[in-house]
Amino acid sequence: MPKRVDHEERRAQIAEALIQVAGRRGLHAVGMRDVAAEAGVSLRLVQYYFETKEKLLFYGLRHLTDRFTARVGARLAAAGPDPGPRATVEALLLASLPTDEESRTFHLLYSSYAILSVTDEALAAQPFIDNPDAAENALTGLLEHAQGAGLADPDADARTEAISLLAMAATMGTSILVGQRSPESAIAVLQHHLDRIFTTSGTAERVAGSS
């Protein structure tokens, strides 16, 4: 037998190529030959590791979300050990904004997949749908924890605010993507709402909030 190669590693390499070329020319414009050229392999190889284009696209989606999850995790780790709830929330929200090339590609492709899934039931059945729910639950928990610690407005509805923050971050991400809004203004809007939800380390609410 020939040099037993790691299939999973090869697949990841090819999926990476898919993400790169799709990020440049758009997901709709990507072809098997483009992916092969970008990965530096032959067309046959792409066929070998992913029998069909549909499977390649599905794997690409999974790879994309995995990479993004890892990136968010790194951002959280970079925020230091045990940061405050607000710092954690900020890190989560700002990590999803397309501020550099990698996050820009992620935002573009994730949006493309989402729009595709509306009219493609096979894609809609893929596992990327539950990701937003997880983010919503995590953010809700974070806000509730902050409320319990007296750091956030106790009268706020944590889940509603979590939904709102994620919704704003998502649309503004797209606005940044199309060049309609600057990252700075998007961050300013998010900060405005965080200022509203989190009590500003001040004296007044702290007395009422802490047991």
Add this chain to the structure above:
Amino acid sequence: MPKRVDHEERRAQIAEALIQVAGRRGLHAVGMRDVAAEAGVSLRLVQYYFETKEKLLFYGLRHLTDRFTARVGARLAAAGPDPGPRATVEALLLASLPTDEESRTFHLLYSSYAILSVTDEALAAQPFIDNPDAAENALTGLLEHAQGAGLADPDADARTEAISLLAMAATMGTSILVGQRSPESAIAVLQHHLDRIFTTSGTAERVAGSS
């Protein structure tokens, strides 16, 4: 010469067919032949009125936004003559939510065009980019007017709130589209923020309008 036909009307008819088929199978999957079949004309006719597919797509975008603008206008008119600021804002925001087949199609296609425009500079140069700015300005003016009339929190930043409301409505529209969220929960979140911004109770516009 043969029966001089109204070119603009024909173009509108074909563009309508484009919207219908694109709403069903996705904008990426639409072809000239599909549009021709949907419109009940020959492929040659589509070529005759739109020389190229690109021009057909551009015209379709314009037609889509025009129809949506008319729809929002109708919603506003249906809200009665001189409704209160909150009722107007509600009508604007709820009109953009994909609650029926027409708005669902609009949301899907507008999002598709927007995502396409990220990697297609010819599409990015089309006139649909300034539409969001217009909505933002209109909503900001509405909020400022409400503040002036003592109906809204005077300490709120009108433009920031306008941006936030539109952003939330947009993302939630997409969430409804992909079946991740119900229209009711989206409306509830928007109402929550309107309750926060507008100070007077729900029947304010009635009192201000009649008595």
Add this chain to the structure above:
DNA sequence: CCCTTCATGATACCGACGTACCATATTGGT
């Protein structure tokens, strides 16, 4: 040592799609 199995390359096939070309019916103007 050779055979089997995995990995990879080159290329052919087939359908779809956008576009171009040719043809023809219809009717308004003089």
Add this chain to the structure above:
DNA sequence: ACCAATATGGTACGTCGGTATCATGAAGGG
């Protein structure tokens, strides 16, 4: 009434993209 411009149909052409087929190299096991 005839010409010419307009409107519309049918169809062919070239290309591109996904998939399938054939072929070959490379190594580990009996």
